[in-house]
């Protein structure tokens with residue numbers, strides 16, 4: 001098993017694929033475009049993860065250290081793949097750092113891009129500093145500063161979390177559900193209540209999708225134990241009344257207009273296709289699905305496959321995924337790639 005498997009992307013999916021391969025002695029070339037490994041949970045400074053409750057820096061940090069310390073994994077950070085030629089079992093690849101590597105197969109674990117809330121301007125992001133995103137609140141918590149209003153640093157008395165920002169929104173070309181943001185928001189709401197017991201936290205939603213076992217653990221627990229309030233609403237705009245941020249829209253259960261002041265409004269942002277997917281599609285010769293994520297092979301017996309033989313895919317590169325699922329898909333892609341590596345040996 002001397003020939004390497006190329007893993008592109010050092011987030012949860014790529015780290016899991018690399019670790020699985022290394023654990024049975026398979027050589028891996030791991031290429032990450034950023035300076036550090038860890039993917040979105042590390043790069044965006046997530047706080048405590050759903051559902052483990054572990055700090056992202058610890059849980060994903062462990063995966064990073066395991067890859068960095070492995071003798072079978074050669075890590076290239078601040079690097080991209082510029083060319084992939086050859087056949088399954090015998091590819092040749094060029095990296096932007098000047099390295100050329102011959103690899104048996106490729107695993108794309110290139111992940112997603114966070115939705116940029118400026119693409120939803122009527123909801124106030126960019127117009128007032130106290131309209132923030134879930135990632136910003138995660139960073140406030142993980143940095144130890146705690147939840148605060150960026151405008152003047154004060155602790156908020158009233159927080160609104162708006163769900164489905166950049167998801168399930170055909171007007172801005174994003175019809176998919178980002179899968180994890182309801183649960184992440186319920187978790188964040190509980191963390192805010194824990195830090196600031198006097199702060200009222202409201203979640204404004206279209207539907208709640210705390211799927212599977214998360215319903216009890218997050219949706220009901222946040223209401224019953226932490227007194228988080230859920231309001232079914234259609235939000236029209238977020239403005240500023242000179243003192244506080246104003247949420248305007250309609251409470252769709254009682255069918256009444258609402259105009260409510262808050263200290264802090266949080267956008268629960270969704271998961272967009274990796275902004276570089278056109279380039280990735282060109283370099284690796286793989287097709288994208290209509291929304292712009294990497295197209296996964298349709299058959300159950302080749303779940304990690306792409307449109308190009310010998311090139312596999314895992315994690316949020318194929319669409320919104322949780323960390324658990326990204327890790328599992330990384331392992332599945334490793335198995336598929338291993339088959340190719342073993343045949344080539």
Ligand SMILES: Cc1cc2nc3c(=O)[nH]c(=O)nc-3n(C[C@H](O)[C@H](O)[C@H](O)COP(=O)(O)OP(=O)(O)OC[C@H]3O[C@@H](n4cnc5c(N)ncnc54)[C@H](O)[C@@H]3O)c2cc1C
Pocket residue numbers: 008009010011012013014031032033034037038039040041046048049050051079080081109110111112113114134135180184269270271274276280314315316317321322323324326
């Ligand atoms: C606000 C928010 C909070 C979340 N919290 C949770 C949570 O608590 N629990 C949970 O299960 N899920 C959570 N998620 C989802 C979680 O972020 C994803 O499941 C996870 O990051 C997917 O891992 P990945 O490795 O597939 O992709 P990513 O984490 O996106 O990693 C991809 C990696 O590939 C690199 N890369 C990209 N393009 C290239 C390229 N061309 N060349 C080389 N490298 C490249 C990137 O720099 C990155 O390091 C959250 C999502 C959001 C939006």
Ligand code: SF4
Pocket residue numbers: 163164165167168176177178179180181182183207208209268270
């Ligand atoms: S998980 Fe919830 S917040 Fe996220 S897109 Fe789906 S319904 Fe909206």
